[in-house]
Amino acid sequence: MSEAIKLRLENIGKRFDVAGAARTIAVQDFTLDVAQGEFLVIVGPSGCGKTTVLNMLAGLELPTSGTVSLNGRRITGPGPERGVMFQDYALFPWHTVWGNVEFGLRHGPAGDGLDAAARERRVRSHIDLVGLSGSEGKYPHQLSGGMRQRVALARLMANEPAVLLMDEPLAALDAQTRIILQEELLRIWGQDRPSAERRTVVFITHAIDEAVFLADRVAVMTTHPGRLKAVIDVPLPRPRDDATRAQSQFQALSQHIWGLIRDEAYRATVT
Amino acid sequence: MLPLALVFVWQTWGVITGNPRTPVPTRVVAAALQLIESGELPLAIVQSLGRVFAGFAIAALLAIPLGLAMGSFRRVERNVDPLVESFRPIAAIAILPLAILWLGTGTPAAVLIVAYAAFFPIVVNTVAGAKRISPTLLRAAATMGLNRFKVIRTVVVPGALPSIGVGLRIAMGVAWTAIVAAELAVGAKAGGGGSGGIGQMMFVFYAYSIELNRIVVCMIAVGLVALALDRLLRGGLRFFMPWMAR
Amino acid sequence: MAISSSSRFGTVIAYVRTMAVFIAVWWAVSVWTSNLVLLPTPFAVIEAIVDLARDLELFVQAGISLGRMMISLALASLLAIPLGLLMGLRRTLDDIVDPVIELLRPISGIAWIPLALFIFGIGNALPIFIMTYAAFFPILLGTVAGVRGVDRGLIDAARTMGVPRRTIVTRVVVPAALPSLLVAVRLGVASSWTAVVAAELIGAPSGLGYAVEWYRELLMTPQVMAFIAMIGVLGYLTDTSLRALAQRFTPWAADARRM
Numbered sequence: 001m002s003e004a005i006k007l008r009l010e011n012i013g014k015r016f017d018v019a020g021a022a023r024t025i026a027v028q029d030f031t032l033d034v035a036q037g038e039f040l041v042i043v044g045p046s047g048c049g050k051t052t053v054l055n056m057l058a059g060l061e062l063p064t065s066g067t068v069s070l071n072g073r074r075i076t077g078p079g080p081e082r083g084v085m086f087q088d089y090a091l092f093p094w095h096t097v098w099g100n101v102e103f104g105l106r107h108g109p110a111g112d113g114l115d116a117a118a119r120e121r122r123v124r125s126h127i128d129l130v131g132l133s134g135s136e137g138k139y140p141h142q143l144s145g146g147m148r149q150r151v152a153l154a155r156l157m158a159n160e161p162a163v164l165l166m167d168e169p170l171a172a173l174d175a176q177t178r179i180i181l182q183e184e185l186l187r188i189w190g191q192d193r194p195s196a197e198r199r200t201v202v203f204i205t206h207a208i209d210e211a212v213f214l215a216d217r218v219a220v221m222t223t224h225p226g227r228l229k230a231v232i233d234v235p236l237p238r239p240r241d242d243a244t245r246a247q248s249q250f251q252a253l254s255q256h257i258w259g260l261i262r263d264e265a266y267r268a269t270v271t
Numbered sequence: 272m273l274p275l276a277l278v279f280v281w282q283t284w285g286v287i288t289g290n291p292r293t294p295v296p297t298r299v300v301a302a303a304l305q306l307i308e309s310g311e312l313p314l315a316i317v318q319s320l321g322r323v324f325a326g327f328a329i330a331a332l333l334a335i336p337l338g339l340a341m342g343s344f345r346r347v348e349r350n351v352d353p354l355v356e357s358f359r360p361i362a363a364i365a366i367l368p369l370a371i372l373w374l375g376t377g378t379p380a381a382v383l384i385v386a387y388a389a390f391f392p393i394v395v396n397t398v399a400g401a402k403r404i405s406p407t408l409l410r411a412a413a414t415m416g417l418n419r420f421k422v423i424r425t426v427v428v429p430g431a432l433p434s435i436g437v438g439l440r441i442a443m444g445v446a447w448t449a450i451v452a453a454e455l456a457v458g459a460k461a462g463g464g465g466s467g468g469i470g471q472m473m474f475v476f477y478a479y480s481i482e483l484n485r486i487v488v489c490m491i492a493v494g495l496v497a498l499a500l501d502r503l504l505r506g507g508l509r510f511f512m513p514w515m516a517r
Numbered sequence: 518m519a520i521s522s523s524s525r526f527g528t529v530i531a532y533v534r535t536m537a538v539f540i541a542v543w544w545a546v547s548v549w550t551s552n553l554v555l556l557p558t559p560f561a562v563i564e565a566i567v568d569l570a571r572d573l574e575l576f577v578q579a580g581i582s583l584g585r586m587m588i589s590l591a592l593a594s595l596l597a598i599p600l601g602l603l604m605g606l607r608r609t610l611d612d613i614v615d616p617v618i619e620l621l622r623p624i625s626g627i628a629w630i631p632l633a634l635f636i637f638g639i640g641n642a643l644p645i646f647i648m649t650y651a652a653f654f655p656i657l658l659g660t661v662a663g664v665r666g667v668d669r670g671l672i673d674a675a676r677t678m679g680v681p682r683r684t685i686v687t688r689v690v691v692p693a694a695l696p697s698l699l700v701a702v703r704l705g706v707a708s709s710w711t712a713v714v715a716a717e718l719i720g721a722p723s724g725l726g727y728a729v730e731w732y733r734e735l736l737m738t739p740q741v742m743a744f745i746a747m748i749g750v751l752g753y754l755t756d757t758s759l760r761a762l763a764q765r766f767t768p769w770a771a772d773a774r775r776m
Contacts, residue, residue, distance in 0.1 A: 060410055080416030090411040094429040094514045104415035107425045139514040159415060273613045274620055349528065353535040360752030362711040364718060365726070365745050368733035372741075373555060448625040452715040455630055459719045470628075477631035486631050494624035501623075 006200045007034040007057060007163065011066035014052050014226075025225035026052045030066070032219060032228060037198040039189065041215035043205055043257065045265040049226025050204045054167050057202055058084045070163065080110045083161030087168040089148045091140040091155075098136040101126055101154045110159035126158040129188060146177040150184075157188060164189075166203040170210065182213055183241060191238045212253045213240060220260050223268065229260055294483045302484040303491070311472070312488065316496060319454065319468040322378055323446050323500075326385025330442060333386075334393035335435060341394070342401020342431065343423050355394055363388035363449045367456050377466050381453045388449035389442035396441070400434025401427050433515060436508040443504050447497050469493060557739045565739035566746065574728075579747055582713055582724040585641065586755070589648035589709050594702065596649075597656035604657075605664025605694070606686065618657065626651035626712045634720050644716035644724065651712035652705035659701020663694030696770030699763040706759060710752050725751075 012030040017023050027049040034040045042050045055061040056068050059078040068075045070082065078084075083104075091100050102123045105111030111119055127133055130150040140148055149169060156164060170178045190198045205211050211218045215234045222229045234253060236244055244250055278296050285295030306312040341348040341355075363384050370380040404427060412422045454470025459478070473489040476482045509515065540559045547558040557565075569575040604611040626647045637643045667690050675685045717726025725748050732740035763770070 058410075058414055060413070078410075078413040078416070080414075082414065084411065084414040086407050086411060088405075088407055090405070090407040092408060092411075092426070092429070094432070094512070096514075103412075103425070107412075107421055108415040108417050110415065141514070165414075272616075274616050277617065349531040350535050353532040354539060356753075357536070358749070360756065361745060361749035362714045362752065364711065364715040365729060365748045367718070368729050368741055369738075369745070372733060372736075372738065448627055448711075451625060452627040455627065456715065456718050473628070473631045477634055481635065483632065483635060486635075490624050490628045490632065493628040494620070494622075497623035497625070 006036045006038070006071065007202070008069045008072075009033075009053070009057075009066070010069075012053070012056065012063045012068060013065035014049070014056065014061065015064045027056075027063075028225040028227055030226070030228050032231070034200060034202060036200055037195045039198075039201045039203065039214055039216045040219060041203045041205060041211040041217075042219045042221060043208060043211040043261075044221030044226070045223055045261055045268045046206060047268060048221040048223040048264075050221050051167055052226065053221075054084075054165050054202060054204050057163070058082055058165050060084075080104070080108055080159060081161050082163045082165055083156045083159050085152050085156050085164070085166040085169045087171050089140070089152045089172075091148055091151055093140050096137050096139055097127065097132055097143070097151050098123060100140070100151050101158050103155060104159040108159065110161075122158055126154040129157065130154040130184070144177075145173050146181060149173060149181060153185070153188065162200065164199050164201045164203075166201065168204050168206070171205070171207075178210070182210060186214065186238075186240060191240065208254050208257050209245070209250075211257065212236075212250055213244060218253075218257060220257055222261065222264050232257060292481075292483060294487045298484045299487045299491075302482070303488045306485060306488055312469075312492060315467060315469045315472045315489075316492060319450050319470065320496070322381045322468065323385055323443075323450050326382040326387075326450075327389050327443060327446050329382070329386040330389035330446075331393055331439065334390050334438075335397055338394045338397025338435075338438075339401055339423070339427065339431065342398040343427055348398070355391070359391045359395070363445075364452045364456065367453055370453075371457065376457045381450060381457070381466065381468070384453040385446045385449050389446040392441040392445060393435070393438040396434050396438025397431060400431030400438075403434065404430035432512055436512065439508070440501060440504050443500050444497065447493075447500055451493055469496075554736050554738050557742065561739040562742045562746075565737075565743040569740065569743050575743065575747055578723065578725050578728045578744070579751060582717065582726070582748075583751065583755075585644050585724065586648060586706070586709060586713060589645050589652055590702075590706060592645070592649045593652035593656055593705055593709070597653050597705075598660050598698070601657045601660025602664060602686075602691075602694075605661045606690070611661070618654070622654050626708075627715050630716060630719055637720075639720050639722055641721070643720040644713055644726075647712050647716040648709035652709040655704035655708055656698075656701045659704065660694065660698050663697030663701065664690060666697060667693040696763070696767045699759070699767060703756060703759045703763070706755055707752070710755065714748060 009030055009032045012027055013025070014027040015023050015025050030053060032040075042053060044050050052061060056063050057075065059075050059082065062076065075082075092103060095103060102119065105114060105119050105122060114122065127136060130153050132147065132150055132154065135143070135147065140151070143151065149172075152169065170181055173181065189201060203211075203214060212234055218232045218234060219228055220230045220232065221227065232253065236247065236249060236253075282296045285293045289295070303312070337351065341351055366387060367380070367384055370383045374380040374383060408426055408430060409422060412426045417425065450468065451470040451473075454466065454468040455474050456470075457466055458471040458474030469489055469492060473486055476485045476489065543556075544559050547556045550556050553561065566575070600614070604614055629647060629650060630643070633643050633646050637646060671689055671693060672685060675689050680688070713724065714726040714729070717724035718730050721727050725744055729741055729744045729748075732738075732744065
C-alpha cells in the first residue's frame with residue numbers, strides 16, 4: 001500500500017445500556033481503515049449503526065470497546081481536524097450565511113493565526129466555491145434546503161479540516177437537488193485534482209446510487225447488531241458526472257450492493 | 272364597529288339612567304383632559320413606570336444569568352430549581368405585606384414586588400430556552416473545537432434569546448400589573464398620601480373623592496401603558512433578533 | 518423505568534438538600550438580626566402554621582379563597598369557552614368581538630378593583646368579579662387559538678367521510694382543541710389566583726389575602742408567613758392537579774402538558 005492509513009477503526013463495539021431494558025448493541029466488531037485522500041461511503045439500512053460509527057469518528061460518542069484513531073492517535077473527543085456535516089444542516093439560525101461560514105474561524109481554533117483580512121478572504125472564497133455569492137446577508141430561514149446544505153458545506157470546508165465526516169447530508173433534499181449537489185460535492189472535494197491533494201471523506205447514506213456515484217470504496221453495513229458486511233471497490237473513473245450513472249458498471253455495482261442489504265431493508269419496513 | 276356601538280350604548284344608558292356623576296364617555300374624556308392638563312396623570316404614570324423599570328432591570332439582571340447557568344449545567348439546575356419552584360407559586364402581591372414590613376410604604380417596597388413578580392417568568396423561560404437548543408447545534412460547535420464556555424457564549428446564549436425575549440415580555444406584563452396592585456394596596460393600607468403612582472392615584476379617587484370618571488381614566492391609562500410597554504418590548508426584541516422569521 | 522425512578526430519587530435528595538440549606542441560612546440570619554417582627558425564625562413560622570392549623574383558621578381562610586376561585590373559574594369557563602369556540606369557528610364573529618377583547622384585555626383585573634369596590638363594596642362579590650375577569654381572557658384566547666390550530670387535514674378527512682358539520686365540531690374540533698383549551702384553563706387559574714390575593718387584600722373581609730394583611734397590621738409576622746406559604750402551596754396544588762387532569766383527559770398531548 002502506497003497510501004498512508006489515515007483513519008483506523010479497530011474492533012469497534014458500541015453498547016447502549018438502558019436500565020431495566022435489554023442492552024442494545026449498536027455496533028459490533030467493526031474494523032476498517034480509511035486511506036489519506038479516500039472517499040469512503042458507508043451505506044446500510046436505517047438502524048444499522050452507521051451514524052454511530054460516524055459519531056465515534058467525530059468523537060461525539062466513544063466506543064465501548066476497540067479503538068478509533070487518526071494517524072495513530074486515539075480519538076477521545078471532537079476536534080477541529082475532523083469536520084462534521086450534519087443531516088439537518090445544523091446552521092445557526094441567528095447567523096447569516098456569512099456568519100455561519102465564519103463561525104469556526106471566529107470562535108474555534110481553525111481561525112488561530114488568521115487576521116481579520118485573511119479570515120474574510122477565506123470566508124469569501126468558500127462562499128464563492130459553493131456558489132452562494134450574493135446571499136451572504138441572508139438568514140438560514142430565508143434559504144432553500146439546497147442552499148442551506150451549501151452553506152453547511154462552505155462552513156465545513158472553510159475550517160479546512162483534514163477529515164470530512166458527512167452524516168447523510170443530502171437526505172433531506174429532493175431528488176433533483178440531490179443529484180446536482182452530489183456532483184458539486186465531488187468538485188469541491190477535488191475529484192479533478194491528484195488524489196494526494198484530496199481530503200479524506202467518510203460519508204454516510206442509505207441511498208445506494210449515491211454511494212456508488214461518490215465513493216472510492218463502499219462499506220456495506222447490516223443491522224442487529226450493526227456490522228460491516230462487505231467493503232466494495234468502486235473503480236469508476238474520475239471525474240464522474242451524469243454519464244457515469246449510465247455506465248453498466250455503475251448499474252452492476254448498485255445491483256450488487258442492493259443484493260447485500262435487501263433482505264434486511266425489507267425486514268426494517270415490517271418491524 | 273362593535274367598540275363604537277358599545278361606547279354609544281354606554282353614553283346613552285349612562286345619561287338616561289345615571290346621575291351627573293355616573294361615568295359616561297364624554298365625562299371620562301373631560302376628566303382625562305383635566306388630569307393630563309394638570310400634570311397629575313403623567314406624573315403618576317412616570318412614577319409607576321420608574322418603579323417598573325427598576326424592578327424589571329433587577330429581575331432581568333438576576334434571572335438571565337441564573338437561567339442560563341441552570342439551563343447549561345445539570346448540577347446547578349438540580350440544586351437551584353427547588354427554590355425557584357417553591358417560591359414561584361407565591362403571587363407577588365402576597366409578599367407585599369412583608370415588603371411593607373421590611374421596607375416601608377415607599378418606592379423600595381414597590382420595586383421589590385415588581386422584581387419578585389418579573390423574576391420568575393424570566394428564569395423559567397431562560398432555562399427552557401437554554402435547554403431547548405437543538406443538540407446538533409451544540410455538536411456542530413463542539414466539532415469545530417469550541418470548549419464548553421465558548422459554546423455557551425456562542426451557541427447557548429443566542430439560541431436561548433428568543434425564549435428569553437418571550438420571558439421578558441411576559442415579565443413586563445406581570446410587572447406592570449404588580450405595580451398597580453402594589454400601589455393600590457399601599458394606598459389602601461397606608462391611608463393614601465405618600466408614595467404616589469397610578470395605582471395609588473386610583474385609590475385616592477375611590478376613597479377620598481369617589482370620582483368615578485377619574486377612576487375610569489386611570490383604568491384606561493393602565494391599559495394603554497400595558498399595551499405600549501408590550502409593543503415597545505416586542506419592537507426592541509425584533510430589532511435585536513433579525514433572524515426570527517417575522 | 519429504573520432510570521426514571523433513580524433520577525426521581527436524586528431529585529428528591531436535591532430538593533431536601535437545597536431546602537435544608539435555605540432554612541439553615543434563614544435561621545442563621547434570623548438569629549443574627551434577632552428581630553421577631555422583621556424576620557422570625559423558621560421554627561416560629563412552623564409553630565404559627567401548627568397553631569393556625571390546629572384551630573382550623575388556616576383551612577377556613579384557604580377554603581374561602583379556594584371556593585371563590587372555583588366559582589370564578591366556573592363563571593369564566595362558562596363565558597369564555599363557548600364564546601371562544603364560536604369565535605374560532607366563525608371568522609365574522611371573531612372580527613366583531615375581537616376588537617372589544619383587545620381593548621379590555623390590557624386593563625388588568627387588579628385595575629378594576631377601585632371601580633369594583635364602588636360597585637360591589639367589600640365582600641364576596643368583589644374578589645369573584647376580579648378573579649372571573651382575570652381568568653376570562655387567558656381561557657378565551659386559548660380556546661380561540663386551540664380551535665384555529667386544529668389541523669385542516671383532520672376536518673377535511675372527516676368531510677370526505679361524509680360526517681355532518683355539527684358532528685365534525687363535537688368529534689373533531691373539540692377533541693383536537695382540548696389540549697390547548699386545558700392549558701388555557703391552567704393559565705386562567707394561575708392568573709385568577711394572583712388576582713385573589715390582591716382583591717382580598719384590599720376588598721374582602723375574609724380569605725387568605727385578607728388574613729395576610731390582618732396579621733401584618735398586628736405585626737404577627739410568623740402568621741403572615743404561614744398564610745403566604747399557604748397561598749404558595751395551594752397555587753402549586755391547583756396547578757399540579759390541573760396538569761394531572763389534563764394528562765388524564767388528553768393523554769396524547771405530550772407537548773401541551775410540558776408548558
